[in-house]
Amino acid sequence: MAARTTVPFGPQHPVLPEPIQLKITYEDEKVVEVVPAIGYGHRGIEKACELNEYTKNIYLCERICGICSYIHSVSVVEVTEKLWPVELPPRVKYLRTIWAEMSRTHSHLLWLGLLADAFGFESMFLQFWRIRERVLDLLEMTTGQRVIQSVNVVGGVRRDISPEQKKTCIETLNTVRKESEALIKVLTKDYTVKSRTIGKGVLTKEQALQLGCAGPTLRGSGVREDARLTKYDAYGELNYEPVVEEAGDSYARALVRARELFQAIDLQLEALAKLPEGEIAVRVRGNPPANEDVMRTEAPRGELFYYAKGNGTRNLERLKVRTPTFANIPSLLVMLPGCELADVPVIVLSIDPCISCTER
Amino acid sequence: MPWMLPTILKNFFGGPATRLYPAEVREPFEHARGQVSFNEDKCTLCGTCVRRCPAEALSQDKEKNELVFYPARCIICEVCADICPRKAIDLIYKWRLPFYTKPVEVYKPRGKESGKAEKEAAATREPALNN
Ligand code: SF4
Ligand code: SF4
Numbered sequence: 350m351a352a353r354t355t356v357p358f359g360p361q362h363p364v365l366p367e368p369i370q371l372k373i374t375y376e377d378e379k380v381v382e383v384v385p386a387i388g389y390g391h392r393g394i395e396k397a398c399e400l401n402e403y404t405k406n407i408y409l410c411e412r413i414c415g416i417c418s419y420i421h422s423v424s425v426v427e428v429t430e431k432l433w434p435v436e437l438p439p440r441v442k443y444l445r446t447i448w449a450e451m452s453r454t455h456s457h458l459l460w461l462g463l464l465a466d467a468f469g470f471e472s473m474f475l476q477f478w479r480i481r482e483r484v485l486d487l488l489e490m491t492t493g494q495r496v497i498q499s500v501n502v503v504g505g506v507r508r509d510i511s512p513e514q515k516k517t518c519i520e521t522l523n524t525v526r527k528e529s530e531a532l533i534k535v536l537t538k539d540y541t542v543k544s545r546t547i548g549k550g551v552l553t554k555e556q557a558l559q560l561g562c563a564g565p566t567l568r569g570s571g572v573r574e575d576a577r578l579t580k581y582d583a584y585g586e587l588n589y590e591p592v593v594e595e596a597g598d599s600y601a602r603a604l605v606r607a608r609e610l611f612q613a614i615d616l617q618l619e620a621l622a623k624l625p626e627g628e629i630a631v632r633v634r635g636n637p638p639a640n641e642d643v644m645r646t647e648a649p650r651g652e653l654f655y656y657a658k659g660n661g662t663r664n665l666e667r668l669k670v671r672t673p674t675f676a677n678i679p680s681l682l683v684m685l686p687g688c689e690l691a692d693v694p695v696i697v698l699s700i701d702p703c704i705s706c707t708e709r
Numbered sequence: 710m711p712w713m714l715p716t717i718l719k720n721f722f723g724g725p726a727t728r729l730y731p732a733e734v735r736e737p738f739e740h741a742r743g744q745v746s747f748n749e750d751k752c753t754l755c756g757t758c759v760r761r762c763p764a765e766a767l768s769q770d771k772e773k774n775e776l777v778f779y780p781a782r783c784i785i786c787e788v789c790a791d792i793c794p795r796k797a798i799d800l801i802y803k804w805r806l807p808f809y810t811k812p813v814e815v816y817k818p819r820g821k822e823s824g825k826a827e828k829e830a831a832a833t834r835e836p837a838l839n840n
Contacts, residue, residue: 405763408786476716479726486738493742493800499786507791508740535712 351377360389364467364694367704371681371697375690383685385678390708398668403429403637403659404503406668411497413670414706416459418497419452420648425668426501427581428644428655432637438628439583441505446583447518447620448492448500449646450613454525455484456649457610460701461536464603467698468545473535480528483521490514505630515621526614533607546600550684550696553597560683563676564651565609566700569602571595576647587619599699606701636663648673650701672706737802742785744805745778751797752776752818758789758798776818781811 354375360368368389374382394413398406410425411418423445430437462477485495491510492498500508510518536542552562557570567574568591575591577584592608594601637659644655651673658667677700684696720726728735737743754776759767766782767789769775790798797818 401763404761408763408784408788472713472717489741490738493738493740493787494785497784499742499784507787531716535716538712 353381358693358697362694364463364698365702365704367702369678369702369704369707371685371693373685373693378690380685380688380690380693383682385681387678387704387708390705392705392709394709395668395670399665402663403665406665407501407503408499410668410670411499413709414648414672414703415496416456416703417452417648417650417653417706419448419500420646420653421670422498422501423449423582424644424646424653424655424670425657426503427646428642428657428668429503429637429659429665430633431642431644432640432657432659433633434642435504435631435633438505438631439625440509440627440629442583443620443624444506444510444629445501446587447510447617447624448488448498449582450617450620451484451488453613453649454610454617455481455488457606457613458484458529460606460649460698461532461603461610464546464695464698465536465542467694468541470541473532476532477529480525480532483525487518487521490517502630504633505628507630509629510621510624515624518621519618522614522617526611529610533610536603536607543600545692545695546603546699547596547598549599549688549692550699551596551598552680552684556683557597557680560679561676562651562680563673564647564649564701565602565605566651566677566680568593569605570597574652576645576652579645581644581646583620583623586623587616589616599695602699636661637665641667650674650703650706651676670709672703672709674700674703674707678702678707740800741802742787742800743802744780744785744800745783745789746799746801747776747778747814747816748797748799749816750819751795752793752816753795753797754818755794757792757794761788761792763788774817776816778814778816779811780805780814781808 356373356375358371358373359365360370370386372384372386373380394409397409401409406425407422411422413421458477458481462474465473465477488498489495491514492500492508500506552566552570554571557567557572571593573591573593577589578591592605592612594605639659639661641658646653653673654671656669657665660666680700681697685693688696754769754771754774756769759769763786764782764784766779768777787800790800
């Protein structure tokens with residue numbers, strides 16, 4: 350029998366900028382067992398949200414995650430709005446959709462770059478990040494900040510997209526699409542990329558459903574499931590169909606994200622074209638009533654779930670967040686055993702782990 | 710890497726993708742948020758911004774007539790600028806430079822002395838949003 354070695358992967362590891370530990374037991378070069386350990390990045394944000402006034406929660410929840418910060422702020426704002434409930438003007442719904450898809454675009458570009466980096470394709474990594482910079486510029490132009498937009502308030506948004514900005518957005522998005530197409534061709538046709546991802550970390554449809562995965566990890570295994578199908582914000586009025594791939598390996602997950610990148614650009618262009626005129630905020634009076642509700646939104650990494658309970662005061666009684674990576678970590682226990690030592694970083698990255706989200 | 714070739718060639722002849730910062734600085738976007746700036750002449754020390762600041766970056770001392778701002782805590786969210794009834798706070802596009810010791814800025818609001826201007830401003834002010 351071959352000798353068994355246990356090697357800690359993380360909490361500090363070059364492919365992961367965030368701390369998670371996987372205790373991986375190898376038999377020669379093959380992985381036989383994985384034990385994840387989380388808890389290095391816990392900040393107590395849920396508790397802090399109970400102590401804050403509800404208006405201040407938005408700025409705190411945005412900081413749960415640096416990449417999907419916009420989706421977090423949409424979720425916390427909309428779950429709070431549901432307590433009254435507040436009827437939103439149509440323009441607000443469209444603006445929120447546009448910014449949410451913009452943040453999905455930059456998140457997927459970031460991930461595609463990180464994937465290239467994980468198997469040592471440094472030049473492709475930087476090319477993707479170079480394109481991402483254009484999307485961040487759009488966010489800065491329309492919301493005022495690149496990463497933490499702070500643009501939502503309960504009852505609306507604080508910034509509008511002017512006609513000139515709309516024109517710039519459309520031009521830039523078309524450039525982003527053209528540039529990404531050239532790079533995605535490398536991803537889908539290059540021998541190196543294929544040999545490092547095809548057949549690695551296979552997650553079958555049954556396993557994905559059983560483990561309760563979310564987002565591109567679930568859709569990469571052939572399950573048509575997406576929180577945008579609940580038609581929140583303006584998604585009900587846009588031409589939207591989830592991207593599904595059947596294979597269930599790292600390559601399928603990469604393809605789902607690559608196709609979603611173009612879909613996000615299409616959704617933005619469509620929403621910009623349909624952008625209705627009107628108010629960008631409605632006045633919300635009083636404190637959140639004693640009521641409870643949930644909100645499901647689709648973050649770039651999967652379904653994000655918020656639960657809020659009001660009690661008639663300025664503070665919420667409870668705010669619960671479940672993030673997509675928390676749902677996706679169990680899938681690693683199925684994907685990793687049987688793979689080679691050198692494939693571990695790519696497979697771990699293929700679920701797009703966001704650890705600070707998971708631990709809050 | 711044949712599929713990467715077009716990108717490589719484009720980069721080879723396309724010049725650098727970056728700017729020669731700090732010699733060459735990009736034009737800031739209109740209304741991008743850089744840092745908070747106060748106008749002592751307009752502020753009446755009403756305390757709205759102190760209560761609403763999500764990062765507790767502001768505090769007031771009514772007796773000493775002081776508004777204290779802790780820039781290291783500020784998250785540049787623009788709530789104070791939106792909420793101020795006298796429009797005494799503005800966000801300017803100019804990054805605060807790194808610092809070794811945490812700065813504390815003390816302002817001496819003078820807005821109360823010009824009571825007439827206060828009434829005029831209150832009459833013309835736009836309703837603030839729900840933040
Ligand atoms: S800056 Fe504005 S909100 Fe703050 S105390 Fe002065 S007048 Fe009031
Ligand atoms: S910008 Fe935000 S964090 Fe900074 S002082 Fe104003 S309200 Fe506070």
